[in-house]
Amino acid sequence: MMKYYSTNKQAPVATLEEAVVKGLAGDKGLFMPERINPIDPAIISNLKNMSFHEIALEVAKAFFGEDIEEATLKQIVTDTLSFDTPVVQVNDNIYSLELFHGPTLAFKDVGGRFMARLLGHFIRTKGNRGKVNVLVATSGDTGSAVANGFLGVPGIHVYVLYPKGKVSPIQECQFTTLGQNITALEIDGTFDDCQSLVKSVFMDEELNNHMMLTSANSINVARFLPQSFYYFNAYAQLDRIGKANELVFSVPSGNFSNITAGLFAHRMGLPVKRFIAANNRNDVFLEYLQTATYTPRPSVQTIANAMDVGDPSNFARILDLFGNDINTHQKVSSLISGYRYTNEQIAGTMQEVFKNTGYVLDPHGACGYQALVDNQLSPAETGVFLETAHPAKFKETVDQILNSDIDIPAKLQAFMQGEKQSLGLSKEFDPFKAYLLQQE
Numbered sequence: 493m494m495k496y497y498s499t500n501k502q503a504p505v506a507t508l509e510e511a512v513v514k515g516l517a518g519d520k521g522l523f524m525p526e527r528i529n530p531i532d533p534a535i536i537s538n539l540k541n542m543s544f545h546e547i548a549l550e551v552a553k554a555f556f557g558e559d560i561e562e563a564t565l566k567q568i569v570t571d572t573l574s575f576d577t578p579v580v581q582v583n584d585n586i587y588s589l590e591l592f593h594g595p596t597l598a599f600k601d602v603g604g605r606f607m608a609r610l611l612g613h614f615i616r617t618k619g620n621r622g623k624v625n626v627l628v629a630t631s632g633d634t635g636s637a638v639a640n641g642f643l644g645v646p647g648i649h650v651y652v653l654y655p656k657g658k659v660s661p662i663q664e665c666q667f668t669t670l671g672q673n674i675t676a677l678e679i680d681g682t683f684d685d686c687q688s689l690v691k692s693v694f695m696d697e698e699l700n701n702h703m704m705l706t707s708a709n710s711i712n713v714a715r716f717l718p719q720s721f722y723y724f725n726a727y728a729q730l731d732r733i734g735k736a737n738e739l740v741f742s743v744p745s746g747n748f749s750n751i752t753a754g755l756f757a758h759r760m761g762l763p764v765k766r767f768i769a770a771n772n773r774n775d776v777f778l779e780y781l782q783t784a785t786y787t788p789r790p791s792v793q794t795i796a797n798a799m800d801v802g803d804p805s806n807f808a809r810i811l812d813l814f815g816n817d818i819n820t821h822q823k824v825s826s827l828i829s830g831y832r833y834t835n836e837q838i839a840g841t842m843q844e845v846f847k848n849t850g851y852v853l854d855p856h857g858a859c860g861y862q863a864l865v866d867n868q869l870s871p872a873e874t875g876v877f878l879e880t881a882h883p884a885k886f887k888e889t890v891d892q893i894l895n896s897d898i899d900i901p902a903k904l905q906a907f908m909q910g911e912k913q914s915l916g917l918s919k920e921f922d923p924f925k926a927y928l929l930q931q932e
């Protein structure tokens with residue numbers, strides 16, 4: 493059985509089920525698996541002959557195989573990954589890992605769908621545990637991925653908290669039009685306010701006695717660990733064309749769950765030379781790399797809004813992964829480099845790439861792409877940036893920058909037909925708590 497400990501080391505260890513149901517440890521730390529099982533090197537060299545489902549199952553077994561039987565895990569992986577994560581060449585040695593082919597057109601579909609199915613499995617096998625309430629704070633894409641992952645799952649109700657006026661209309665319709673077991677809460681504040689409301693709920697004893705609560709933010713191990721699947725899948729695809737020898741992954745980062753999943757993949761034995769964290773103007777991580785001090789601050793709004801995070805939750809996991817001691821900064825900064833981009837730079841990158849290659853970047857992927865360019869890859873290196881969302885999710889911004897009229901995929905259009913339903917709340921904790929106390 494795998495045990496999960498808290499990054500703050502003040503809470504008792506938890507089982508997988510406890511870690512998934514609780515989300516956050518009792519001491520406000522994040523859960524970490526006590527061991528990171530390596531993938532057999534023979535499997536790594538054979539990845540190129542395996543399908544995405546086969547690859548993902550191997551990785552899932554390393555994380556969850558001690559707690560979930562293989563047939564169940566296989567079902568969860570197959571149901572979760574009903575879409576591919578193709579690697580597409582953009583320039584000579586720069587490739588886009590397209591993570592937007594799922595139902596809500598962003599990478600968060602992977603974790604959202606996996607977590608919904610894993611939690612559904614726990615509820616089914618344990619019987620009468622009562623309703624589980626999933627809380628999720630979103631800066632845009634998490635809410636839609638989690639809400640759609642959990643839509644119609646019996647025994648679960650989802651509350652999506654989002655900052656009023658700070659998510660795009662297309663993003664908003666993907667979690668406000670669903671109905672059923674999904675409730676959208678429009679918070680008069682920033683994403684950080686939404687995130688801290690969610691964290692406060694888990695610290696509130698009265699609420700936790702009143703209802704069973706869990707978080708589906710990337711603090712939840714069931715959401716963030718499955719994100720390592722597609723790093724292995726990218727490696728497999730590049731290995732097939734002889735380009736996997738010196739891989740550099742560039743990850744557009746906000747809460748740092750995606751890059752942390754990449755670091756887990758690396759720790760499991762995936763041959764990656766180094767990582768790049770690409771940020772918008774919210775650059776506390778870059779500052780950490782440069783100064784060894786971490787100073788969270790309020791987020792600023794940018795055109796890459798899913799990365800508008802001033803205090804990335806998974807930073808604690810990165811520190812923990814590298815020992816959280818005096819050598820940590822040196823280890824982190826030798827494996828990861830950082831870049832930051834203003835709105836103007838992001839727009840410039842999108843225009844240049846579109847003009848030179850015809851590839852349409854979304855504002856988040858543009859940060860990842862530009863960081864590979866600025867990092868000046870050697871000829872032997874292959875750069876892969878994570879294209880974290882489909883550009884049509886940010887159609888207004890993209891069209892304005894590219895002077896284009898990009899197509900909206902059919903699955904996105906379907907959401908836009910629905911009627912918006914949401915409840916407005918202030919960013920104060922007390923009214924939110926009062927509201928939740930009225931729910932069953």
Ligand SMILES: *Cc1c(COP(=O)(O)O)cnc(C)c1O
Nearest residue numbers: 633746747748749750798880881
């Ligand atoms: C969530 C998101 C990010 C940031 O991912 P993290 O795991 O929070 O670092 C980047 N781009 C898009 C499009 C996103 O939705």
